[in-house]
Amino acid sequence: MFALADLVAVGAGGLVGLTLGLIGGGGSILAVPLLIYVVGIASPHVAIGTSAVAVAANALAGVVLHARAKTVKWPCAVVFAAAGVVGAFAGARLGKAIDGELLLALFGLVMIAVGLSMLRSGARDGNPDVRLDLASARALLPSLTGYGFAVGALSGFFGIGGGFLIVPGLINATAMPILNAVGSSLVSVAAFGAATAASYAASGLVDWHVAALVLAGGVAGAFAGTLLARRLAARKAVLVRLFAGVVILVGLYVSARGIAVFV
Template sequence: MSVLIAATALPCGLVIGLLLGALGGGGSILAVPALVYLLGQTPHEATAGALVVVAVGAVGGLLCHARAGRVRWAAGATFGALGTVGSYVGSRCSAALDAKVLMAAFSGLMLVVAAGMLLRGRRDRRGRAEAAASAVVAGAAPSSRPPAGDVRDSGAPRGSREPREPHGSRDPQDPQHPRDAPDLAGSRRPRPLRTVVTASSVGLLTGFFGVGGGFVVVPALTLVLGLEMPVAVGTSLLVILINSTAALATRAGTGALDWPLLALLAGCAAAGSHLGNRLAGRLRPQTLTTAFAVLVTVLALAMAATTLPDL
């Protein structure tokens, strides 16, 4: 590895890590373009090498979320294990695909990711606006609860408490009935076929493109397993780690990887991730998301312009 390559890998890794730490995912999609256009790797080497960066980034984030109790180990391990078959198939298909076709497909993936980031930012902004409006309405409405200690209308002796309903004794027509609530593990009962198909699709994406796929894993864990968003984000890192490790093992015999370069890139990404976590609290998430989506869109269009004419 030359000094010039090392000097180029340093800022690339930091930028990828900053985006991973500040946005919680998505930054690893920049690893493949950086490896191909800035660090001189072939598309097949880049999609394999990017898995190393993805795995290292997943480990760092997973440790942070695990300390905060936001990882469902059993659900994540099961979902990741179900995706290893798709990861194997995706890796084999990617290795057999023409390099130009692979990069053209990757540019299309980047456009999808950019659109998804913008839509997610728009939904978050709309949700905050609705929550703020609800808070204003709730604050303006007069309270119907009697003052503390006022039992004139309660029909109960002073100092007595209303008995608590036992779990499951509510009216089944009540929308807050316990049967509609998530279980104690924070997830609804999954549908086996739907879970297998979704997990295999996520693994296929990771194996084929060499990306973590957090932009797909998090919604999948939310919709299929019913995890709450913070828990889904933490658990998704376990899924990404399993899928990327399986894909990397599948590609191990398909070609030599530049391990010193990948170690430098992954190390810089890990350092940048810590900086990104601190940066996230100082900048507006909407600004970061929009800037990232614009950057990914520009890169995707540039990649498409260089690859599509040669197909």
């Protein structure tokens, strides 16, 4: 029989999967504080490693669903992900060397900055016909690889999927519509999460029982989020602003908890 803590972990996974499927990111940035403050994982490093496993698997489920809906720009997504994996390994190695409470404080500050950025960015219509091919490679490859490496490094450092950065990164690099950026971003979220998870798992910093529970909830959440993303695409800006507010509030809480340790 499931214990209450197990049900909480499944619920946390559902929230992560829902937001990943809905806006291509954000669920992963909530995964670490959810695992620490709701599920009850004591070690920030174990929370980061566990969240990376669950986020990678949940994002992979989202990729399948978005691919079926034909909202993934595959060449752009693969190049961005490949550059980001290199950055993710470097970031994860650095993140494990930093004190856990300091890492949490920095993580909270990043959440606040990202939330404010989401509020400012709004939504764009984009160019649905954009594609990476021989003709467009000279214009698109530098931006895709540059954004990919930078976002991957942040993803590995903080143990997050990075979708909240990948979506605007893909839009800025290619001018694709936000719905395509959401679907395409999940390829990188899965790749970055897998790279970070492998690094933390090698150091014994993954709670596999909790990861499995979060994954179980996340698959259902990803399915619901993908359906909502297609139906509510016209109201995406409202959804992003609402979620940005949640990210900022959680970031304030996490950074305050982390900073309090040093005061």
